[in-house]
Amino acid sequence: MSPNPAIATQLRQLIYYHLDNDLAQNAFFLAGRLHALEPRSPEASHLVALCCIRLGRLKAACDYSRDKGGRGQHLGCAYVFAQACLGLERYTDGIGALDRARGLWGGRNHWNKHSESSRRHLPDAAAVNCLLGKLWRAYGDTKKAVDCYVEALKLNPFMWDAFLDLCDMGIVIRPSNIFKMTPEMIAFLTTSTASNGSLEGSPPNIPLQPQVNVSNQSLATPGNDPFNPTVRNVGEVGLNLGGPNLLSRLNGSVPAPNGGYAQLQDWDSPAVNGGAHDDDIMMGEAGGPVSHAQAMEPPHAPMRTKTRPLQHLVPGGPREAPKMRSVSTRSRIKTGSETTETSEGSRLAMPSNHKRTISGHASQASSALELDPTAAPQRRSARIWGQLARPSSSKLASAVAKDPEAQQAGELKKARATGTKGRSATGSTVGRVVSGNRKLEPSDRDAKELRPPSVASGISTASQRTSAPQAEPQRDQEALQWLLDLFAKLGSGYYSLSRYQCQAALQTFASMAPQQRETPWVLAQIGKAYHERNAYAEAEEVFQRIKKMAPSRMEDMEVYSTVLWHLKKETDLAYLSHELIEADRLCPQAWCAIGNSFSLQREHERAIKCFKRATQLDPKFAYAFTLQGHEHIANEEFDKALYAYRCAISADHRHYNGWYGLGLVYERMGKYEIAEKHYKSAAQINSSNSVLVVRIGMVLEKMKKPQAALIQYSHACEIDPRSAMSRFKKARALMNLHHPKEALRELQILKDIAPDEANVHFTLGRVYKKVGDRASALRHFTIALNLDPKAASYIKEAMESLEEDDDDFDPEEGDV
Template identity: 25%
Template sequence: MIGRCSSDKKRTIAQEITEMMTYYAFDDAIFLSELYYETATDSDNHEEALFLYADCLYRANKKEECYGLLRSADLSGAKLHYLFARVAFDLSKNDECRGALFEHDNGIIREAILEDSRVAAHANFLHAQLLCDENHMDLAVESCEKALDENIFLWTAIITYLRFGGENLSATFDKHKDKTNGSEVTSPSAVMKSATPSSSSVGPSVSSIATRGRIPSTNPTPEAGNSSRGPSTRRTTRSSVPSVDRELRYLPATTSSRQTTTPVTTSGRTRPVAPRKSSRISEMSSRRSDSSATTASTAAACRAALFTQPERPHTRATHSSRNRSNAALNSDTENSNAANTRSRNTGGSRGSTSSQRVASTGSDRLSDDGLSQMNAPMSSVASSLNNDDLGDAVEVSYDDKYKWLFDLYRHISFIEECISTYNWKTADALFAKLDKEILLNTSMIRLQLGRACFEQSEYRECRVILSDLHERKKWKVEGTELLSTSMWHLQDTHALSALAQTLTTESRERAQSWCVAGNCFSLQRQHTQAIECMERAIQLDKRFAYAYTLLGHELIVQDDLDKASGSFRSALLLSPRDYRAWYGLGLVHLKKEQNTIALTNIQKAVSINPTNRAMLCTLSTIEQQRGKTDTALVLIDRALTLNPLDVACRFNRARLLFESKRNDECLKELEKLKASSPDEAFIYHLLARVHRRMGNTHLALLSYSWAAELDPRGEQNPTDTNHVTREEYEDDEYGSPV
């Protein structure tokens, strides 16, 4: 007690208020701070009292009162200006936010704010958020770089930097070398070369983009077009041919989306179907013959078992399934030797450097030099100070725990860059360098692992990883939107319903919970309720781009194309390089039969993410409709280069060959498909049409019989409830010469 009395002799009112906020007694803190502010006399105490009072109001979520207080006061000092800008931004009062940040209308932040490096970091990022709302991508990236130069631990700034096309994250981390423990992790931009995707190139192209959401998978239906897509397409007990829309249901993270087919009619008109088609064949890409020793399903099961059987060795790698079985854990990721204490001159220049944009696909390979550099120790960089500057320099030292955590943070940031730019090969190397215990016990890394699987359409593995994360930490809702989308693709109605019930009961105020509920209603074909859930998610978080994308797909199903277009455009305002939103916009124009505009939008989506097979399939369908059959086949072959065992892509290739009347090649393709997917009615129906065209009447009748046996009620026929048609099962060659 004597010691306490001694320490309390000079205790101030500000300390009392701070202690109340520390223990969440906000009402008491507000009362005392208001009294302190109104009775403050001298200018110094008045400024301190004003900040304490406004800070209490903001922390108590009384933002309107905080805004009114600061707006009526004469502000001075960096913290007060930043607090006013922050609360104005939260209340969507962007003009007042700019007035607080900028001293003049020249877009330059106040000098008083820039002089305080801690406030400057957050002020620059707030400026970046303002620029994001105005869709100024380059300026937003520049402001994020300035914020990260001051405070590299601003994770949201890193996400925004990557989402808006940040080019080289490693250059930013190089400015903070004095915080590292000495271990070197090569950034993806240091080992991957940029490439521009071309619709005529056979191999996959490279591009840079950060996204979260889901896009429909594009597997056009086997036949000529179906212009509508009805709710009945999701409830089939036997799945229809995988559509691009289903494969692209992404974000959200991420990736992720809904399936939309764009079949071509004999009249040469593109007729897309609704974006999310229930189709089991889309999952066939993971099937392999029993005689194969290393299969995609086996590799996925091994990786998923990592989270249910921790004692097993780590074998996770996110690259395409044919390369994953060779991945192994490298447990010596971090250098255990602590680097010597380094001094840093905080007054030094923080110039930003521009570098080549990172862009990559799953087919890109790391150079041997690049891989060897990932384990090379980082050279020690000490800040040399001239004797004349010793008085002005601030010496900062970091303990070993700080440096270790900084190295892990940098590693996670580079993984995020890989996922944002779809550099799956580099992501493999970075995941493999992580220690097993860190991989198992770090929620963020687990979420990144699940997103990587999701983006590569490995929905079963994504569900295992994210379900385990949710079971271990039920209070976390981040990632549940991707988990629910994976369940949507896998048609897991019971698990999705249980997840939606849990989240909407325990986390009703989180946007992700209502996205999960929307997916649940969508899977049950209750699209009106699904739309209401997505709108509720947007009300809770107006900057949740993934919710806008999901809402757009639901509106496409309801044929409300104008609202769907607006929803996708809203997503693009929040994330201009969201390929799912560009793809969804293309689907809207396809349904409107505006094929030229649709082609432009989908080409934009493919240029952003050239590794998505579903979008390549849709693009090939449009090219075929334009009469460019060779280009269409090149695009299909490019998709198959990414995954030669993708059944959906192979069926689209067979359909293209049939439309081109290359009967022998089409027959060979269909025979292979029949061997790998013997229970799909669409395959037998197309096979029957090929045999009929070739004059093999007996084989045609046999194939028709098999198709009718597998799908007697025509449930695999994607039709719209308002326009019932059996166009997919009608043989357009009856009564016409072959």
């Protein structure tokens, strides 16, 4: 135990200071000093473990937090312990720690509690459920992971990480049902609307920001003075009851029932979980919740000079209202006689409907009006509310109120200015004081210029300040709804892409606002959608925009490198590889790009080494395992390819490229039944990929099932009508089944899709020969010969056999 509790408090403040400024190493050193002072304190253990997590020292974080976190005795320790267990693959230990601490986080909701001036360093139920979902997913229990993610999104729909994991797991969800108002948001907005000027009845766990009560009843009029109203309700949270509004904070203390003064409570941190205070820490403090009033409270107004009995507020007899302290030192050193004389003068000069300046003193204009009954009645301007919120205005008002000579000189100067402008110098115009007791005429420009800027600006914004509380709930609701709509669009696009519905994803992203669509993350999703559709030119253009926008971005660059590989752009791919490796040598995406560059140059061994390096840096990088398997197939190393594809599936069960690779290996090995099974597994994950369906048809065709193969080819054409491979395979299957006319229709469509493909024209020549159109057959044979001179021997042989009748069609013979 530390000899002085203030030492531990100061250390905690320093630790949070360094953590908030991303100085984790300094924070770790200070946390070690705190842990040495309080070795049995769970807060000290939590801070040390938290610093270790920030530094990436998972084992150390696990060791420091195991004692209090593993048994669920401290929520912070349990949370850090679970995070460390997730990184160390000790999933059951992390799950058990969070379950044992359920009583500490169940029911917590910190939505809308984090701001520039306050924070919660302990997690709430949404954060814990998200972490539990990650642990259960890594453990392999999909059902429990989904339940945890759903609970997290119910509490906080902005838990984007949980939504992404649900999409990646292939769960069927509706984004529109997730990104909507939660009961806490509705309660917050409803309470804000119902209590424009009052904070009473606020729901638990939803902190309301302090608002100045500027309702119609509080407008300053000759008969309604907010400083000394003639009628006050007993339950009013106002000037003399210490409520959480601005006037009460200016008083600083409230009368207690025992005759003393009770300090203001923490109005920005309501109690939660049944306790007096939440055990989280505000920004800039440590050891417990603190009030913002100490750091943000404006200077106190000067002492009020008139006291009034408030029998209806305090039972048991009259009692003086609490005095407002003066800002200046001059008023604080006044003698008691001076104060008494001032009070007596105020009692004689002020009637019930008196007028005052901000300082609370009676203005000399008010006395003049009382002596002159013919003068126009003066109004109290709503500008005093703007002056109260600015310390400079209060100081100015106090200075003027304390110096009668300066006040008279200022009033005389204003009266002279009024006279020179041609206005009548009546008592109502002479009696203008800093408090704003004046009427604004259209020609008051010169009078405004004589006022200080802080005072003049309050006049123009008085009407806006009165309507601000009513507009705030509406603005909050519109802001929340806008964010939820944005998340719904982003979520819908990502959900469609996760289910490989690329066209729907592209349409969703295209419907977004340009400032949100032209961001690296959204553009990366668009690029991946084009890549899945085999639209490599469009994908390249999108990724080029990403590189210009975010040159150091590493995510999804392995997809960009694959796009360049398909486009056979060796120079661009090599340049991309150098860029990525210079930006981050330990990034697996960079090594994937280098491997693709070597693969394009047919240096398969060097490419395999690069892909292995990527998997060493990230053992869960399924795409790198798949690329490694492709290189092994190119080297005809089928056993190694099988191992690489199995590793890819182990890293991500929904990685359809791994299933496709396994099917490809088994097809090369002649195991067509097993190959068909793996191809179908890949097609179930990505049902919109025509290539997978074509591969199933090819295996069925090799298994002597042409009719079943034709069905698969037809389905592939339905999925992607622009797929040249699907049309070509379907046409050849129709010719093999002796349907030359149907095959001719497919080939005529294919000729428009791929007019420069020699195989298409060669097959067209064979079909025309089959239907007896020898002139058309000769023309297409000639086109094929011009497009592919290397296959001249095959094409000339077919041209020489035009006079012969083909009784059968061999699918293998159609290849040139």
